[in-house]
Amino acid sequence: MIKEFVSEEMVINMGPQHPSTHGVLRLEVKLDGEIVKEVIPHIGYLHRCFEKHTEALTYPQIVPYVDRMDYLAAMYNEFGFALAVERMAGIEVPPRVEYMRVILGELQRIASHLVAVGTYGLDVGAFTPFLFCFRDREKILSLFELVSGARLLYNYIWPGGLSKEIHPDFVRLTKEFLVYFKPKLTELNRLLTGNKIFIDRTANLGVLDIEKAINYGVTGPNLRASGYKWDLRRDDPYSIYDKFDFEIPVGDGAMGTTGDCWDRYYIRVREMEESIKIIEQAIDNIPDGDVKSAIPKRIKVPAGQLYTRVENPRGELGYFIISKGANNPFRVKVRPPSFIHLMLLDELCRGNLVADIVAILGSIDIVLGEVDR
């Protein structure tokens, strides 16, 4: 018998400057030849002290900082924070605002998933989808710019309402966008989803089963890709999501095993379709009213604590606010989905090849701004 060949263990550093770590993430990779034995993520390179800031600022002042956490889904972060504050301060928002929030939130979900899908293609070596996705994302950003004046970080959804009245062209342009965007998804599917090379690269890779996923605290698309139907828009409804009719797609292992990288990728594509459905139902029914009428002059939150959560494009985004009755919160703790998902990386990468790290990391879809806050 040939004696088993034992190679020397090697340690490789990936990042903090690395094109596929999606920001400033450092991975310490222990290798046995090409096989990954352990991945140790080192984070904190973008720790911007969000929680310290919240203790010094008033509630409306926190909104811009909330934007800067998950900068790919800023609208949704604001949505969650506004909801948290409103629940505590007992503010009722007008239906017009609710509708707008849902529409903007779902547009944001599409924009965020477009980045996830596009950069995922880039990570595994397909350049064209990236350009396609960014082209379409640009269109959503210009819609956001229309309503809020900013492209990336909006400061638009305030506790109690919206910071500006809706632009008169918004409804028309959003409808135009939907008409434009639907065929683009088919295009994306033809280009990437069913691509043989892409499937070979991602199917059966980094499989995450349900039990492990729950124990790791995984939520959002990553949990659904493993086949567990859990969506806070349905399971812990907030705002007016219970008025709309939409599916919750779950992974089914169409190209390999349930919960593999391909499933995690495809779940995002299908969620974009569902978001389109929601927007279509909402866009024609925006009630009249004043979006600013419920914004209080001064927000005072009674003493107490409350955990509010929403379904961010990346998973469960929660705000745990402790108030002592002052103008500014005593403590705001964020439950960042990406932070929790990143813990998975080591588990999923073990035993795979070095080249697969990038494919797995891309499929989890993290945003470093939120991991580090």
Place this chain on the structure above:
Amino acid sequence: MGYLDKEFTDSNIIVTNLDALLNWARLSSLWQVGFGLACCAIEMMATSASHYDFDRFGVIPRPSPRQSDIIIISGTVTLKMASRVKRLYEQIPDPKYVISMGSCANCGGPYWDHGYHVLKGVDRVIPVDVYIPGCPPRPEALLEGLLKLQEKIRNESRVG
């Protein structure tokens, strides 16, 4: 035959001084370190992607600093990151240029007061050529910043 031959047979000779030629060559292919830090990096990516197309100014992201000419500090530099940014800068071969993109890289941005872990301005660790204000600067602003940098290079004199 080749392209150059034709140039010469058509007597398309351009007379210029060496400085201008070198500067022209330098400013037309500014390869940047493919390196993003925070929210601003997303705008930088948007600038490189379709619609704004950084490529038309000769800016191509390179994965390695050793093959690059400029570094765009796109976002918040934290204390933990500061030494790495410095190291990256040092790895770029001369001549090298730095664009500081966004308020964070300029001066700490929104985190200037309570940011116990934020570096208040990247110029505390490396020299900066162009500052672009904004949080985040729009892609147009980044393009403008790049044009300013090109202008700066155009007016340099290295030969004598």
Place this chain on the structure above:
Amino acid sequence: MADTEFIKSVTDRFTLLLGEEKASQIVITESPFETFLTVPAELISVVMTELYDNPALGFDSLVLLTGNDEDDAVKTKNDDGSETLTGGNLSVVYHLESLPNRKKIIIKTIVPKANPEVPSVTPLWVSADWQEREAYDMYGIIFTGHPNLIRILMPYDWEFGFPLRKDYQNPEFYQGIKVPY
């Protein structure tokens, strides 16, 4: 509220499990928005294991682990105008959720700043791993039994204390770089 009833049933279970005397240390605390259980740190392991293992409770997911500074230190003024803080408490809040039973429960434990030791729950929920490290990083709460309790967000060589404590002072220089604006 149905919520309170459920919490009551949980405490009854602990009375059976731990006996009257110990279980009386587990207190139902009503705050204006959320009702939670206050559990002393010594009992955290038992309580958590029961919540996790008992199929009738089945709390299979740790949603959030929060470190917190209670800010109840006693301030005394020195002669030169400076202030000294004595005592004070830190706390840890656990938000648990049972996906099959659709139930949520909140557990809180309070520990003194002088000896902030809480048993780790990482062996039960892996998602506690980094969250405990973060609580250590920000507040200096020591989770006994944690496999790798080191700083996570701040630099590994940060020696200026725990930044989210209310009495934290930022250093003037870090590695020769000026820190304040």
